[in-house]
Amino acid sequence: MAEARLRRKDGGLSMVKRGVTKPGKNRKRRFNAPNHVRRKFLSAPLSPSLKIEYGARSMPIRRDDTVTITKGDRKLTEGKVIRVDSERSKIYIEGVTRNRMDGSMVQIPIRPENVMITRLELGDDKRRAILARRGFEAKRRSA
Numbered sequence: 159m160a161e162a163r164l165r166r167k168d169g170g171l172s173m174v175k176r177g178v179t180k181p182g183k184n185r186k187r188r189f190n191a192p193n194h195v196r197r198k199f200l201s202a203p204l205s206p207s208l209k210i211e212y213g214a215r216s217m218p219i220r221r222d223d224t225v226t227i228t229k230g231d232r233k234l235t236e237g238k239v240i241r242v243d244s245e246r247s248k249i250y251i252e253g254v255t256r257n258r259m260d261g262s263m264v265q266i267p268i269r270p271e272n273v274m275i276t277r278l279e280l281g282d283d284k285r286r287a288i289l290a291r292r293g294f295e296a297k298r299r300s301a
Contacts, residue, residue: 200244200247200270202216202219202225202274203215203216204278205274212289212293217275217289219273221279223277223278224276224277230272235254249268
């Protein structure tokens with residue numbers, strides 16, 4: 159993190175942490191990030207009904223979530239996530255395919271920022287705990 163020195167009212171110096179501002183450094187950190195950090199980059203916004211229900215704005219995408227594509231020529235296509243590729247930062251959605259010249263069908267990789275989660279897969283206790291920590295209950299407890 160970049161740090162800046164600021165002069166306090168009492169004459170002393172204080173250090174203030176600031177984020178990286180250079181685009182090249184931001185890209186370097188994103189592409190060289192470890193897997194546990196990269197997973198957070200694969201987040202997508204929740205649908206308005208899920209935002210109201212859980213009180214969270216976005217969640218990392220997982221397999222078996224149902225998503226709607228919000229941008230591109232496949233806009234408004236809804237399907238289940240069948241694969242999450244954290245190395246390439248892409249997701250693959252059931253039914254979003256194209257034909258190759260040889261006639262075979264291939265999945266189209268989609269960027270996670272171009273989708274909206276419409277149904278969460280809550281089979282995992284950890285995911286429920288994340289929603290409890292981020293949602294309305296946590297905000298009520300802290301207030």
